[in-house]
Amino acid sequence: MEPPDRGCPVYPSLRMHAIEVSGLRKAYGNLEAVRGVDFAIEEGEVFGLLGPNGAGKTTTVEILEGYRKRDGGEVRVLGHDPERPGQDFRERIGVVLQQSEMWPNLTVRETHATFAGYYRAPRDVDEVIALVGLSEKASARVKTLSGGQKRRLDLGIALIGDPDLVFLDEPTTGFDPQARRAAWEMIRSLRSLGKTVLLTTHYLDEAEQLSDRVAVMREGRIVRVGTPAELTTTGLQTEIRYRQNGEDILVRTDEPTRVLAELTSAAVARGEELEGLQVRRPSLEEVYLALTADEEVEA
């Protein structure tokens, strides 16, 4: 049976779906956190779930991780229903929670070794510590680590069981720019390891930089899915700016090629130069702000 694929581009690929979600709903009391979400993630894909706080990202991810029961809809994660996960499911997933701390008095190596002991075929402890860039801190106690280093520890123990699927819930929230770049490098290295990654973030540049595809969530629904490039080529018009007779002119168009050709050929015919000519595609940020604008106004 084909998974429902509403809104998802179809890829000419034989790869399996690591995650399939259709019609997912979840309410907390009167608050409908997730109101009918559909998406599918291929094996080996880095999928970004993007949206403002309260859009339902964490609720969605925690249902997929097996922490919460859904109210409705179908969910398959690595072929399992996460409400009845079983040991095989837990062997194959790695989780970085939005907020969690580890035992403060164990060392980085001891913490990794503790988690490694839970898995049937864990990765080498020192290898994983090196992968997340904590080799120099391997013998340091967790309480002496900086915020960014603790987050890398979280990532290390998420990878220690050699999972096929990694959930990263806002992995860089609260990082300084340098630490974010370092974290991005690590997440890119996950892709090169062939892991499937589900990433939530409210940072646009993060989703754009890391994801093969991005789903924009708003008020419990997915309002747009596509590659970062697809998201920026649909929805908003291209802007053409130039200066004529000392006046700034702004043209918004769905047909930039034709409009630009007309503008420039007319100018060439007049023997003029179009001063300050610029052609801009909307950034993902502008698309995102447009998609989530109503909510900002309500809030």
Place this chain on the structure above:
Amino acid sequence: MSAEAIRVSTRRPPRALFLHQLRSEQLVFWRSREAAFFIFLFPLLLFLLLGSVYSGKYQGVPIVWAVLAGLVGYGCANTAFAGLAIQLVIRRESGILKRLRSTPLPPATYVTALLASTLIVFALQTLALFLLGRALYGTPFPSDLGSFVATIVIGAAVFAALGTATASVIRSAEGSSAVVNFILLPMAFLSGAFGPTKGYPAVLRAIGDVLPLTYFVKLVNAVYLHGHAVWSQPEALAVLAAWGVAGLIFTIFRFRWEPRER
């Protein structure tokens, strides 16, 4: 191929998981200087203090024997009740419990290993109390060792059940130590763990008469001071069992693995 077949073939054996987790619990416990001091050493320090100030006879034996028995009781409540409750709240609120739930470690294995680790700490503490008493105050070892070991295990089980129940109602890690000590210290005084309650006002003694530690201290007294078998104290055993079952039921219905929503 059934899911069951996959599961059986891809899982670490339960015994290996249990031993791994027990080792890790011991490492976590002894690494924390605060826990090692307040949970393990504090009853020993109290014994040094109280053992040197009391003199005379109690229930026909040197009073320092009774001080030792009382502090075994206090140690039990301190380790299995207070220590366990505080550790569980901190782990829950910091997200460790939630994080562990996404690993293949079964919750039952986790809980069993944590309880076994707590029992080990309490047993070592009791041994240390007896060695200290022997060296400083000439207190004897228990004459009926089997009954004494059974007493220790029963006490640890009852207070661990009350510890997990208490952890279920404490809301924040910051307040956990205060709340637990607010229960523990008055209970220790009212139950006679720090000395006989004969001179206390009737109302305080009435409160003491329903506390589980009162009956655990009675049980330790009977077994250690008078050499009775543990089964000769049906009243104390019944009250302890009632508290233990109540704590267990409360835990089953109210225990949470996840931190409070922030």
